Amino acid sequence: MITRITLLASLATVARSSQPGAPAPVAAPMRDLEWGQINLLHTTDIHGWLGGHMQEPQYSADWGDYISFTSHMRQKADEKGVDLLVIDTGDRVEGNGLYDASNPKGNYTYDIFGSQSVDLLCTGNHELYQEATVDREHNTTVPKFKHSYIASNLDYIEPETGNQIPQAQRYVKFTTKKLGYSVVALGFIFDFDRNANNSVVTPVEETMKQEWFQAAIREKPDLFLVIGHVGLRMKEFEQIFKVIRDQNWYTPIAFLGGHAHVRDARKFDDNAFAIASGRYFETIGWMSIDGIKKKSASVPSTEATVTFRRRYIDNNLFGLHYHTGLNETTFPTEHGRNVTKMITAGRKALKLDDSFGCAPQDLWMSRAPYPHNSSIFSWLETQVLPTAITNEERKDVPRLAIVNTGAIRFDIFQGPFTKDSTYLISPFVSKFNYIADVPYAVASKVIEMLNSGGPVFNGALDTKYLSIPEQMAPSRFFEASLSTANEDEDALPIFVDGEASQKPLKTDDPELIGGYTTRDDLGDDGDDAVHSPIKFYAVPNCIQSKIAFPAPAPPGDGQTEPQPQDPEKVDLVFVDYVQPWVITALKFSGGDYGTDDVKVYTNSTLTDLIAGWVKENWKKDC
Numbered sequence: 001m002i003t004r005i006t007l008l009a010s011l012a013t014v015a016r017s018s019q020p021g022a023p024a025p026v027a028a029p030m031r032d033l034e035w036g037q038i039n040l041l042h043t044t045d046i047h048g049w050l051g052g053h054m055q056e057p058q059y060s061a062d063w064g065d066y067i068s069f070t071s072h073m074r075q076k077a078d079e080k081g082v083d084l085l086v087i088d089t090g091d092r093v094e095g096n097g098l099y100d101a102s103n104p105k106g107n108y109t110y111d112i113f114g115s116q117s118v119d120l121l122c123t124g125n126h127e128l129y130q131e132a133t134v135d136r137e138h139n140t141t142v143p144k145f146k147h148s149y150i151a152s153n154l155d156y157i158e159p160e161t162g163n164q165i166p167q168a169q170r171y172v173k174f175t176t177k178k179l180g181y182s183v184v185a186l187g188f189i190f191d192f193d194r195n196a197n198n199s200v201v202t203p204v205e206e207t208m209k210q211e212w213f214q215a216a217i218r219e220k221p222d223l224f225l226v227i228g229h230v231g232l233r234m235k236e237f238e239q240i241f242k243v244i245r246d247q248n249w250y251t252p253i254a255f256l257g258g259h260a261h262v263r264d265a266r267k268f269d270d271n272a273f274a275i276a277s278g279r280y281f282e283t284i285g286w287m288s289i290d291g292i293k294k295k296s297a298s299v300p301s302t303e304a305t306v307t308f309r310r311r312y313i314d315n316n317l318f319g320l321h322y323h324t325g326l327n328e329t330t331f332p333t334e335h336g337r338n339v340t341k342m343i344t345a346g347r348k349a350l351k352l353d354d355s356f357g358c359a360p361q362d363l364w365m366s367r368a369p370y371p372h373n374s375s376i377f378s379w380l381e382t383q384v385l386p387t388a389i390t391n392e393e394r395k396d397v398p399r400l401a402i403v404n405t406g407a408i409r410f411d412i413f414q415g416p417f418t419k420d421s422t423y424l425i426s427p428f429v430s431k432f433n434y435i436a437d438v439p440y441a442v443a444s445k446v447i448e449m450l451n452s453g454g455p456v457f458n459g460a461l462d463t464k465y466l467s468i469p470e471q472m473a474p475s476r477f478f479e480a481s482l483s484t485a486n487e488d489e490d491a492l493p494i495f496v497d498g499e500a501s502q503k504p505l506k507t508d509d510p511e512l513i514g515g516y517t518t519r520d521d522l523g524d525d526g527d528d529a530v531h532s533p534i535k536f537y538a539v540p541n542c543i544q545s546k547i548a549f550p551a552p553a554p555p556g557d558g559q560t561e562p563q564p565q566d567p568e569k570v571d572l573v574f575v576d577y578v579q580p581w582v583i584t585a586l587k588f589s590g591g592d593y594g595t596d597d598v599k600v601y602t603n604s605t606l607t608d609l610i611a612g613w614v615k616e617n618w619k620k621d622c
């Protein structure tokens with residue numbers, strides 16, 4: 001299949017974006033969408049970014065624009081006589097001021113998300129960490145999408161009765177509108193076990209033994225559609241694929257996944273493919289399936305293979321206009337404009353654009369190596385934590401402060417550092433705990449254990465859960481990240497979704513904007529816009545600051561450098577999330593501490609501490 005790439009004579013800046021103040025997209029050479037009989041538009045891991053990206057032109061369209069887009073795409077499908085479904089696979093909450101800054105959280109986002117007409121959706125782990133979020137999902141999003149919401153392996157505990165009931169229907173069977181294909185759709189979450197106690201996640205393998213599942217896979221539809229908050233390279237989709245395939249030798253199976261925050265496509269067999277559509281509303285995934293045979297047709301379906309295609313659409317107006325053949329005037333629908341206005345009103349009410357200061361440079365999570373002065377983790381370690389981690393009563397006690405890299409979710413861009421920025425980089429309500437007066441010889445071993453993992457950490461205590469999602473779930477580039485410890489500046493960078501051995505693509509075209517250069521099981525032509533590649537460096541599980549340590553001793557005989565002095569005892573301070581790992585690491589370092597030894601060091605969250613530091617240190621107006 002030949003992909004047409006439209007080369008633009010001049011890569012000019014085009015089209016105003018929808019949120020006031022959002023940057024206009026930059027034009028790029030484009031690859032077209034290839035339509036099939038059943039076409040899927042997919043979002044995942046939106047994490048509250050319904051307003052789009054205010055500092056990155058390539059992802060600057062908002063949820064209102066997406067509503068206009070899906071409306072035009074549905075119309076196009078009708079004209080072509082094919083089917084189109086709009087799907088979301090969870091983690092809609094946590095990670096953006098629009099969700100996190102309101103009280104209650106999500107006061108604005110549930111209505112904004114709910115304005116889209118979504119054909120199928122499921123739950124992510126972030127909908128399950130807090131009891132209130134589970135309740136809210138049950139009493140707001142599930143009823144709103146009564147016919148679309150699927151919870152194949154998720155139950156809800158009703159607060160009034162204590163009854164355990166399915167969070168939503170276990171599966172849906174439907175007939176597509178235009179072509180009349182029968183579809184059985186399932187909706188899973190991976191085997192997650194840190195959920196709030198008013199929810200129950202049944203492991204996928206157990207779920208598949210249940211009667212309803214066994215009935216569902218014997219329905220004999222024309223297509224199985226498995227949506228899930230599951231990384232494509234995690235074990236769960238593979239398990240589901242095998243069980244469905246054993247029962248249905250030739251039926252096409254389409255999987256839509258997420259959680260790993262990457263663009264990816266995986267081939268299970270000729271008739272079974274999966275895609276994952278990135279994160280933070282940067283990406284609108286597109287999958288089309290062609291050559292589907294009807295079971296009801298007189299010709300029995302045999303091994304005839306179907307064709308799966310995929311495209312990762314950058315979420316910006318240039319691309320959305322391009323794929324619909326519309327322009328600034330003809331693209332926005334009334335409904336889309338209304339939702340854009342709802343977002344603007346929410347952002348305004350929450351004062352998300354209020355500036356706390358001016359970031360003097362970009363600070364990257366994984367586009368810079370660690371340690372490095374462009375690394376957000378080095379910045380935290382050397383600048384923020386040393387001044388921010390304080391407790392009046394313990395202020396003179398030397399301390400080690402540990403933060404897991406997964407506590408940071410996004411980059412900092414040079415320019416205004418707003419209220420929104422604080423939630424983007426650190427949306428969690430993590431506080432700092434400590435264990436007092438730990439012998440330094442014991443405490444100093446903890447960081448190394450957390451970063452090297454090893455057999456003492458397994459199951460729910462696997463140290464991969466401390467890291468960023470891009471590294472946590474196995475994916476093509478995660479494997480590569482593991483083997484490329486950031487030993488030195490010259491370490492080979494790993495590209496987002498690229499392969500370990502891939503050399504930097506030498507783009508002599510300075511006009512290409514940096515972005516995703518995805519490689520997946522279908523090749524390297526998945527991205528709708530042609531980008532120059534962006535580097536990806538692996539990060540450690542945790543970082544550590546030494547604070548209020550004794551001053552180095554002057555050089556002794558035969559020494560030229562001042563000699564660092566280790567304290568005898570330290571306060572071991574850590575983000576509460578890492579507590580189970582810290583206690584385990586202490587045990588194996590010869591320190592017998594338990595939860596009874598843990599006290600609160602500061603009630604400020606990491607978000608508060610960062611915001612406070614920025615106000616104090618980046619005062620300059622941009």
Ligand SMILES: *[C@@H]1O[C@H](CO)[C@@H](O)[C@H](O)[C@H]1NC(C)=O
Nearest residue numbers: 101102103104107108111349
């Ligand atoms: C919640 O949103 C509504 C508008 O949708 C607004 O009137 C109300 O003030 C908001 N409440 C809070 C606490 O933000």
Ligand SMILES: *[C@@H]1O[C@H](CO)[C@@H](O)[C@H](O)[C@H]1NC(C)=O
Nearest residue numbers: 104131132133135136139140
């Ligand atoms: C839904 O759940 C939230 C969180 O527990 C709660 O605050 C809210 O009152 C509930 N709403 C309804 C309509 O039950």
Ligand SMILES: *[C@@H]1O[C@H](CO)[C@@H](O)[C@H](O)[C@H]1NC(C)=O
Nearest residue numbers: 131157158159162197198199
């Ligand atoms: C969950 O735990 C909280 C406190 O830990 C308790 O108040 C609540 O009743 C529990 N809920 C259920 C459904 O067990």
Ligand SMILES: *[C@@H]1O[C@H](CO)[C@@H](O)[C@H](O)[C@H]1NC(C)=O
Nearest residue numbers: 015325326327328329330331
């Ligand atoms: C948008 O397209 C319409 C219809 O093709 C055309 O009349 C109009 O001039 C275009 N507007 C812009 C700003 O290009």
Ligand SMILES: *[C@@H]1O[C@H](CO)[C@@H](O)[C@H](O)[C@H]1NC(C)=O
Nearest residue numbers: 333334335336337338339341
């Ligand atoms: C858009 O908002 C206006 C004003 O609130 C309202 O009258 C109209 O019905 C809305 N249209 C759609 C399609 O939602």
Ligand SMILES: *[C@@H]1O[C@H](CO)[C@@H](O)[C@H](O)[C@H]1NC(C)=O
Nearest residue numbers: 360361362372373374375489
């Ligand atoms: C970062 O490091 C480079 C070289 O190591 C140096 O030139 C530059 O001034 C540093 N920048 C900051 C902000 O410290």
Ligand SMILES: *[C@@H]1O[C@H](CO)[C@@H](O)[C@H](O)[C@H]1NC(C)=O
Nearest residue numbers: 391392599600601602603604
């Ligand atoms: C944290 O908050 C609790 C409850 O408000 C309070 O009792 C405690 O003293 C606070 N701890 C610190 C270290 O500020």
